Amino acid sequence: MALDRNQCSFRRGVMSLVLLSLLKREDMYGYQLVQETASSSGGKIITQEGSLYPVLYKLLEQGLISDRKVLVGRRMTRVYYHLEPAGEVRLKALIEEYKEITQGVYQIIQESDV
Numbered sequence: 001m002a003l004d005r006n007q008c009s010f011r012r013g014v015m016s017l018v019l020l021s022l023l024k025r026e027d028m029y030g031y032q033l034v035q036e037t038a039s040s041s042g043g044k045i046i047t048q049e050g051s052l053y054p055v056l057y058k059l060l061e062q063g064l065i066s067d068r069k070v071l072v073g074r075r076m077t078r079v080y081y082h083l084e085p086a087g088e089v090r091l092k093a094l095i096e097e098y099k100e101i102t103q104g105v106y107q108i109i110q111e112s113d114v
């Protein structure tokens with residue numbers, strides 16, 4: 001089943017919330033973010049690095065996070081992402097929006113629960 005644009009936007013929004021939340025804990029690199037997402041969600045949110053990077057790049061463009069390259073070993077470079085103050089502000093707003101939406105959805109589905 002193909003996803004429509006609204007579903008993709010919703011998923012990107014949720015991933016933005018997840019990534020900003022994880023980066024509030026500590027600076028992380030891409031693969032680490034994938035692992036922490038799976039681990040912290042109890043395996044309920046599984047993502048691939050390929051779908052993670054477009055969200056990270058968007059957060060970078062918006063100035064919500066920054067990146068820094070770190071040489072690991074002789075040749076490998078890892079890019080660590082860091083939550084900026086603007087990202088903390090946006091995270092707080094996203095958390096409030098998410099709480100409101102999930103409470104509203106829960107009220108609706110609770111009424112239709114059989």
